[in-house]
Amino acid sequence: MxxxxxxxxxxxxxxxxxxxxxxxxxxxxxxxxxxxxxxxxxxxxxxxxxxxxxxxxxxxxxxxxxxxxxxxxxxxxxxxxxxxxxxxxxxxxxxxxxxxxxxxxxxxxxxxxxxxxxxxxxxxxxxxxxxxxxLGSFAMTEIGHGSDVASLGTTALYDPADDSFVLHTPFRAATKEYIGNAACHAQAAVVFAKLIVDGVDHGVHVLFVPVRDEDGAPMPGVSFEDDGYKGGLPGVDNGRIAFDHVRVPRTNLLDRYGAVDADGVYSSPIESPGRRFFTMLSTLVQGRVSLDGAATVAEKLALDIAIRYGLERRQFSGAGDAETVLLDYGRHQRRLMPRLARAYADAFAHEKLLESFQAVFSGADDSEAAQQRLETEAAGFKAMTTWNALDTIQVCREACGGAGFMAENRLVGLHADLDVFATFEGDNTVLLQLVGKRLLGDYSEELRHIDFGGAARLIGSQAAEYSLYRSGLANVGRTIGDLFTPALNASRIRSGKMQEALLASRVESMVAQVAQDLRPAAKADPATAAALFNDNQHALIEAAQAYVELLKWQALNEAMHAVDAKAHPSEAKVLRRIRDLFGLSLIEEHIGWHIMFGRLSMARARQIGPAIDRLCRKLRDNAAELVGAFGYGPAQRRSAIAEGAEAERQEEAAEYLRRERAKADAPVDEKVLHRRRKAEAKAAKGAQKS
Amino acid sequence: MxxxxxxxxxxxxxxxxxxxxxxxxxxxxxxxxxxxxxxxxxxxxxxxxxxxxxxxxxxxxxxxxxxxxxxxxxxxxxxxxxxxxxxxxxxxxxxxxxxxxxxxxxxxxxxxxxxxxxxxxxxxxxxxxxxxxxLGSFAMTEIGHGSDVASLGTTALYDPADDSFVLHTPFRAATKEYIGNAACHAQAAVVFAKLIVDGVDHGVHVLFVPVRDEDGAPMPGVSFEDDGYKGGLPGVDNGRIAFDHVRVPRTNLLDRYGAVDADGVYSSPIESPGRRFFTMLSTLVQGRVSLDGAATVAEKLALDIAIRYGLERRQFSGAGDAETVLLDYGRHQRRLMPRLARAYADAFAHEKLLESFQAVFSGADDSEAAQQRLETEAAGFKAMTTWNALDTIQVCREACGGAGFMAENRLVGLHADLDVFATFEGDNTVLLQLVGKRLLGDYSEELRHIDFGGAARLIGSQAAEYSLYRSGLANVGRTIGDLFTPALNASRIRSGKMQEALLASRVESMVAQVAQDLRPAAKADPATAAALFNDNQHALIEAAQAYVELLKWQALNEAMHAVDAKAHPSEAKVLRRIRDLFGLSLIEEHIGWHIMFGRLSMARARQIGPAIDRLCRKLRDNAAELVGAFGYGPAQRRSAIAEGAEAERQEEAAEYLRRERAKADAPVDEKVLHRRRKAEAKAAKGAQKS
Known part of the structure; x- marks a missing residue:
């Protein structure tokens, strides 16, 4: 084989x-x-x-x-x-x-x-x-509201009588929920609450609230519940916090974007309550950026483990005597190699995201355009990478068979712990809708200002002046026509320009389609507009996913081109294989679309699968180095099956079998006996004849 | 909305x-x-x-x-x-x-x-x-070999001196592994070992072996290790068992298919060692049948929980004042409704499988053809249903947001426990390869007898006389031409004949393609044949999946047609919606293939997505009854979020907000204030003017 x-x-x-x-x-x-x-x-x-x-x-x-x-x-x-x-x-x-x-x-x-x-x-x-x-908690989410922060129920009422805020949980659904550090360790919490000053509700603000005294007992009026067992992350003590008229000094309001002075007068450097709210929330982007990176680390670890095991584990005898290494099976390659390529894309794309993050947070470029681009990319990357990590970990766990299910081999724990990444720090579906909405707004000024209601409303008010869409896509999409020459041979199917054109034109068309379908909303009443938006929600999210995939591909492509191919020919070549495998896998995943919308001829589309097979086989031969480059050692992997135990056992078994076979009285396989007898009978018959 | x-x-x-x-x-x-x-x-x-x-x-x-x-x-x-x-x-x-x-x-x-x-x-x-x-263990799998039972290393050597078998684990990789009941509770085990009698290795047989004495201590020569923590199934004490020259009486050989008499002479009712081996293993099919059913139960439970929650939980205000119920979101419907349809298909298909199982195991029809059909279907169904259950549980858990991650809501536990279903009782990939190989053998007599080596060899020796392929598919595929009239309108896209034709012709073409690609193997040496098979492994497994999907669709279709539409018009109608959603979802999943191979025109293909959207919306309106029909109550679901707590909390919150708003001194939203001020300023300006 x-x-x-x-x-x-x-x-x-x-x-x-x-x-x-x-x-x-x-x-x-x-x-x-x-x-x-x-x-x-x-x-x-x-x-x-x-x-x-x-x-x-x-x-x-x-x-x-x-x-x-x-x-x-x-x-x-x-x-x-x-x-x-x-x-x-x-x-x-x-x-x-x-x-x-x-x-x-x-x-x-x-x-x-x-x-x-x-x-x-x-x-x-x-x-x-x-x-x-x-030690502190970040008390934002409530039982009743997670991703929809604007609807929180906790109130902070300013009381001029003693110059303090009265923090209160007015009903059960307003109890803070899933709060890390809450069940045991938090001494204080930054609490998100509606700030009410002098009869005016100024919307959600954040207050610093001591929640436990020095002995660890709850402060008066503060009560806790323990979330107990979760699907993973057992080391994090999540819990619920409720406030029963808890007083904190006025100076405990974190007041950069909204302050109350000693006279009890509210002021804010940002006049619009909507913009103020989103500005306060914008610091949340750091969480999303780091989950994008953490998910990338997790998928690298999982691939490192599964590929090392796949390179050692043998199962089912091959054409000869030796059993076949798992990673030599075509299907095994198809399961793992595209995921390896995607992990490379996720890693390079994450570094680009970190660049934007550093620019905005360091102040080097904190223009509104830069901030909104960061928010959009962080939302999209976080959603797609966390889902991808979960899928990759699961595939890796299954690729290790029963051993993959043992806790000591780490993979099941990684899946359990990463599971919640898909819904916390912004539910992935909500985040992708945000990305989709931005794409729409960039596509059409008109759509930016329609009130679609529901989740869409939240995002609508964040519309920005810059254009994701026009700058990033249109010029790429335009080149696609040039690539449609009839004579595309097997090597041209790997053309980077072709990949980018296909990925980009898909985004372009999908966004245009949704925009067209939403056009009647401009003249409709809000309920009809919302219903129309809802009819297109699925399509819009698909468009957002396509957009994130394009960005990831572009990051990988850029990283590949940045390598000096003369100084590092092999590395440049392997990165090209990785890029092509990632690009073609994305195209294969949506191949129906590419054909349906005339981007790929059927004949050409049929070349994609075999091209992927070839790339998987090629990359398989460097699989060890490609996971080696992740830079993890036994201390990071901590997976018994990834450190050579399997190869050792096989060597022991092979050595035993060699010794046994060498013995004069080694047992004969019954099958061999049957064959021998048949041959003897035949020979005897032949002898009789002659 | x-x-x-x-x-x-x-x-x-x-x-x-x-x-x-x-x-x-x-x-x-x-x-x-x-x-x-x-x-x-x-x-x-x-x-x-x-x-x-x-x-x-x-x-x-x-x-x-x-x-x-x-x-x-x-x-x-x-x-x-x-x-x-x-x-x-x-x-x-x-x-x-x-x-x-x-x-x-x-x-x-x-x-x-x-x-x-x-x-x-x-x-x-x-x-x-x-x-x-x-209490007993089923000691088949070893560290070194799971799905490849023929390669087990444990030996049972007959010793005529004291008329007993000596059971031995000759090297570490031959240690029995992942054995249920082994870590703590097993008093005995049925042990799979190579039977060696009088210098002949008769292949794998099964012996009854006491492994613990009455006090629970290991029997002499038997040693145990605890597998400890796993990804799930914490109540099952899996462990390893090794044998150091453990003697059991000759009469402990379970000898229906291979016996040793008092004179130490081996005999078997089945002459061919290969057929004998597979006959002994055929009882394993019961495990696969029941995993198919258990996975179906698990997906039904998960959908029951997530859909009940989705019908109560509200998030993001709609066009009016009330927040929108999750299941009213287009995307939420798209996530859950096709999975609900698939659960129905899995349930009906499982009943068909049980029918075949009962026929074979009761003796009503234990012909070789019936046995092999049962084995093929059990393998394929087990693989596809367990994967589907895992995906469905995960989607359900995410559809419940943070609440889905809490252990008390059951979904994470179901995922953790079901995880191993994908790789035990036959690794899903290996099982699907078995199905694919059967399809190939039925397609071409020639291919049935080629030795492809590796995993394929195992399956090749099980070739049967009946034909899955010819009986099940060809006549359906032939009708597809008739359906290709240019005037397919939106309702025709839901034609059952069309769905079946598309699903069946896909299987037919995929199998034919692999068969054609493998043809050169007939004249090639074993190594080349094996390499060729490996190149086609991925395609063969895809064909097997397509075949199982067809069978499941057919089971659902049959169940739908079995309902008397006059006596039960609504039920018949809802089952038609379910069948159509399942069928169209399968077609959408592989839409690229259907277009690429000329089965669907592009224009028609573009109708599939919108047809699915419409079906999702329709089924959403019966979602409560459709999960209600699963027949589970609070004792089975045991999920806090599925029993009305959410609706109760919302009612409490709404009541509070109603009361607050009614108060004379209710706080005014700052946004309202801004709007009011603007209006006043405008009015003042107008007053100045006039």
Missing amino acids: TAANHRLDLDTGFLGALLDGPHADKRHRGREVAEHADAHLPDDLTLDQKREATKDALHHVVDSGMTQLPLPVDAGGKNDHAGYVSGFEELVASSPSLQIKAGVQFGLFGGAIQHLGNAEQQAKWLLPALKGEL | TAANHRLDLDTGFLGALLDGPHADKRHRGREVAEHADAHLPDDLTLDQKREATKDALHHVVDSGMTQLPLPVDAGGKNDHAGYVSGFEELVASSPSLQIKAGVQFGLFGGAIQHLGNAEQQAKWLLPALKGEL
């Missing part, structure tokens, strides 16, 4: 440096945390022990020096947001529970104080938070 | 009886087990406690009277195999751990004694096993 060998001589270190990107040093620091065994959460710990171990492991994150990277230089930081997030997302290798707990503590709780608090508030609470001395 | 209502007045009981099939009474008995709380495995139990609770709950299964149903009538049974399996698979609602533990104990351990043992052996061990008094 061995065909031609397509192995290229690869410099794994070179590829690894490309993947790790400009913040490689921070990534390495993040990976080193995995070397501390105390954060690994062995399965036989109780839930409480896992929570304590995770809390205690926070100090490794603090010790790594990462948590203060995003502080301004004059506050002792480096204004390094991308480096911070890079290091952070690598904590997945230590344990996703630690990554998320650290995300709650430093990113969300600390981040809210940094981005929404004033200097005085930062002086009091920020450093203790970033040092892990003041 | 409310469109026309398509609600039909449905008789849920009537639909439920259809779904539950001819063994409804056994299903109800199985569901009742879920009412015993002691098998529910609350998350806060330790692993040991979960294992003990599951073991203890076995008695509910025994008490239900189910375990003896498959015994012959003269042994006190009912020869009722389908009823037995029907009741059994419903144990998933109690806990998948119990279902699997019971499957190991009664189905595999008991089943091996019943099907492979002689009368004396059955008299000694069978009833104690079926009463749960003698």
Whole structure:
């Protein structure tokens, strides 16, 4: 079953440096945390022990020096947001529970104080938070409302009588829910509540609220419930928080975008309540950026494990005597190689996202256009990467058979822990609708201003001046006609221009189609407009997915072109294979569309599948180096099947069988006996005849 | 956002009886087990406690009277195999751990004694096993080999000196692995080992081996390891078993298909060792049949939960004031309704499978043709249904947002427990390859006899005389031409004949294509033939999937046609919607293929998506009744979000908001204030002017 060998001589270190990107040093620091065994959460710990171990492991994150990277230089930081997030997302290798707990503590709780608090508030609470001395919750989501933050029910009523806010949970659905650190560890919380001052509801603002006293008892009026067992992330103590007329001083309002002065007068630097709300929420983008990266880390780990095992595990004897290595099976290659290519795309695309993130958060370019592009890309990337990671982990787990189901081989734990990534920090479906809505708004000024109601309304008010659509797509789409020459041979099917044109023209057409279908909404009443939007919701989300796929492909393509092909011919070549496999896989996934809309002739479409098969076979021969470039070692993988045990066992078995066969009295296979007897009978018959 | 209502007045009981099939009474008995709380495995139990609770709950299964149903009538049974399996698979609602533990104990351990043992052996061990008094393991899989049973390494050497077998694990990879009941509870095991008698290796046979003494200590020479934590099924104590020259009496060989007499002479009623091996393994089909059913139960439970929640949960305000019910969103319908249709197809197809199973196992029709058809269908159904169940559970969990991730809402547990279904009792990929190989063999006599090596060899030796392909497909495929009239309108796109023709012709063409590609193998050496087969492995598996999809569609179609449309017009109509949604979804999934191979014109293909949207909307209006027909109650669902808590909370919140708004001093929204001020300014300006 061995065909031609397509192995290229690869410099794994070179590829690894490309993947790790400009913040490689921070990534390495993040990976080193995995070397501390105390954060690994062995399965036989109780839930409480896992929570304590995770809390205690926070100090490794603090010790790594990462948590203060995003502080301004004059506050002792480096204004390094991308480096911070890079290091952070690598904590997945230590344990996703630690990554998320650290995300709650430093990113969300600390981040809210940094981005929404004033200097005085930062002086009091920020450093203790970033040092892990003041543990906190980010109390936004309620039982009744998650992704729809504007509809939160918790109220913060200003009481001029004693210059304080009265925080209150007026009904059960307004109870804060799924709040990390709430069940056990939070001493304080940043609480999202409707701010009511002097009879006016100013919408959602954030307050700093002490929730437990020094002995860990709930502060008066604060009550907790434990979310208990979840599908994963056992080290994170999620819980519910309710407030019964809890008073906090006026100065506990994080007041960068909305303040109440000593006279009880509300003011804000942003006049429009809608813009103010979205500005406050914009700091949430950091969570989405880091989930995009964390999901990428998780899929790399899973592929690393499954491919190492697939290169050792043998099953079913081949044409000769030796059993066949799993990764030599055509189907096994088809399951894993396109996912490997996609992991490369996710990694390079994530580095681009980090670039935008750093520009906006460092202040290098925090124009509204840059902010909105960041938000759109973070939303789309987070949604697509987290789903992809879940699928990839599941395929990897199945590719390892029964061994994949054993907790000690890590894959089931990664799936369980990553599961919630699809619905937290913005439900993936809602996030993709946001991306779709932006595409629509860019496509048509008219559509930007229609009130579609429902979820669409939330997004409508965020419309921006820049154009994703026109800048990114139209010029690419235009070139597609040129590529439709009838004589496309097998190698031309791998043309990068062709791939980009197909991917881009799909986005273009899908958005145009939805826009056309929505046009009547301009003259309709709101209910009809909303119904029309709803009829197109599925199509709009598909368009958003197509757009994100295009961006990921472009990032991979760019990374490939950035390699000096003269200095690094093999690496450039393997990246081209990866890009082509990713691009063609995307095209194959939607091949019906490409044919239906006349982008691919049927004859050409039939070449896609075989081209993918060839690329899978070629990449298989460098599979070891390609996962090696991810830069993980046994401390990060911690999967018994990925470290050579299987090969060792096979060697032992083979050695035993060799010895047995060499023995004079080795048993004869009954089948051989049957064949022998038949031959003897035949010979005897022949002898009789002659 | 409310469109026309398509609600039909449905008789849920009537639909439920259809779904539950001819063994409804056994299903109800199985569901009742879920009412015993002691098998529910609350998350806060330790692993040991979960294992003990599951073991203890076995008695509910025994008490239900189910375990003896498959015994012959003269042994006190009912020869009722389908009823037995029907009741059994419903144990998933109690806990998948119990279902699997019971499957190991009664189905595999008991089943091996019943099907492979002689009368004396059955008299000694069978009833104690079926009463749960003698707990046992089914020790087939080894670390080194799972799906490839023929390559097992454990040996059973006959020693004439003391008329016993010496059971031995000659190397680490031959250790029995993932064995249910092994870690704690098994007193005995049916052990698969290569039988060596008088210098001849007769291939894999099964022996009854006591593994623990009355105090639970390992028998001399037997050693155990605990598999510990897995991705799910915590109540099943999986472990490893190794044998160090363990002696068992000659009479412990389960000798229906291979015996050793008192003189140490081996004999078998089946001369060919290959056929003998597959005959012994054929009893394994029961496991696959019941996993097909258990996976169907799991997907029904998940849909029941997610759809009930989706009908209550509201999120994002609609065009008016009230928030929109999740299931009114177009995308939400697109996520859940096609899966609901597929669950119906899985349920009806499973009943057909049970029919074949009953015919073969009861002896009503145990012809080789019937046996092989059963094996092929069980393999294909098990693979496709278990994958589908996993996907459906995941989609359901995400459709419930954060609540879906909470253990108390059941969905994450179902996913974790069902995960291993994809790779045990035959890896899904290997099973589908078996189906594909059968299709090939039926297509071409020539291909049936080529030795492709590898996994294909295993299957090749099972070739049968009957024809799946010719009987099931060709006549359907032939009608497709007639359907290609240019004037297909929107309603014709729902034509059942059209759906069947498209699904069938796809199978036909895919099989023909692979067969053509493999033709050169007939004249090639084994290595080249194997390589050629491997190049086509992916395509062959896709063809097998298409075949299973066709069978499932046909089962659903048949069930629909069996309803008397005059007596039950609404039920017949809703089943037609379900069939059409399932059929069109399958066609949409592979729309590229249908266009590429000229089966669908582009114009017609573009009608599929909108037709699916319309069907989703229509079925949404009967969603409550359609999951109601599954027949589960709170005791089976046990999901906090599925029992009305959400609606209650919303009512409380709405009531609060009503009261607040009625107050004279209710806070004014700042946005309203802005609008008011603008209006006043405008009015003032107007007043100045006039």
